[in-house]
Amino acid sequence: MASHRYREIDPSLPDVGKSSGGPKEMSLDDARVIMAATDLLALGLMHGYLRSYAATAGAIMFAPAIAAIALILGWTGVAIVFFALFGMAAWVVMEARRRARKWESVVFTRIAQLTTAQS
Numbered sequence: 001m002a003s004h005r006y007r008e009i010d011p012s013l014p015d016v017g018k019s020s021g022g023p024k025e026m027s028l029d030d031a032r033v034i035m036a037a038t039d040l041l042a043l044g045l046m047h048g049y050l051r052s053y054a055a056t057a058g059a060i061m062f063a064p065a066i067a068a069i070a071l072i073l074g075w076t077g078v079a080i081v082f083f084a085l086f087g088m089a090a091w092v093v094m095e096a097r098r099r100a101r102k103w104e105s106v107v108f109t110r111i112a113q114l115t116t117a118q119s
Contacts, residue, residue: 005045013033014034022092022100023050025099026103034110037110040114040115043111043114053096060090063082063083063085
């Protein structure tokens with residue numbers, strides 16, 4: 001995953017974590033800090049970073065494709081392994097997106113508040 005560039009601009013923003021398994025669980029204190037932030041650039045970069053977790057969904061497309069090819073070639077053992085990997089990948093993707101969406105919703109709400117106030 002990309003580095004946390006938003007913290008270079010506003011170090012007071014919480015660190016969401018950096019993992020292919022998704023961001024850390026958001027605490028109420030994390031949400032309060034985000035809702036107090038005023039730097040739109042930092043919040044925009046944070047939002048973009050959190051949206052990057054949507055890309056992990058690509059992982060769930062590779063395993064079933066390889067499993068299907070293995071079945072066609074008669075490699076049943078390989079197919080079973082990749083179908084099992086598909087299940088694990090799907091779980092990781094769902095968990096990563098679940099955590100990221102929590103963060104995204106708070107960041108998006110704060111961005112909306114700040115841009116509405118400027119209008």
